[in-house]
Amino acid sequence: MREYEALIIAKSDLPEAELNKMVARWESIIGNEGGQIVRKDVWGVRRLAYPINRNARGFYFIYDVATTAENITELDRILKLDENILRTMIIKLADTVDIEARRVELQKLAEAAAIRAAEASRERADGDSMSARRGHSSRDEN
Helix, strand or coil: CEEEEEEEEEECCCCCCHHHHHHHHHHHHHHHHHCCCEEEEEEEEEEEHHHHHHHCEEEEEEEEHHHHHHHHHHHHCCCCCCCCCEEEEEEEEEEEEHHHHHHHHHHHHHHHHHHHHHHHHHHHHHHHHHHHHHHHHHHHCC
């Protein structure tokens, strides 16, 4: 099995039931012949950089999958035929993949990103309190 990353942008105005049906179909194609979803990120509705077929917004999905080339070919074919899909991009990341090791690696990356975000948030809060103190002390001097 090979590792792939798939970015799928669907129309933003789709009913939730139809969106869930489409996602289930994609995931069943990926899962054929032992394929697995390593990571799934649902970004939700985002503004597009430019309108695509008169759509200014799209519903974003990102998959990191381990599956066969045939499954990816079928997924790509299905996505191209679906009129509710605005854009797709599928990239081969590796020729072979150890699924469990990749999941652990992605987990560690997510934890590191969370720590960096918490530190940045804390630094912003500290910076805001320092500037408030400076502003307050400068009023006392005048």
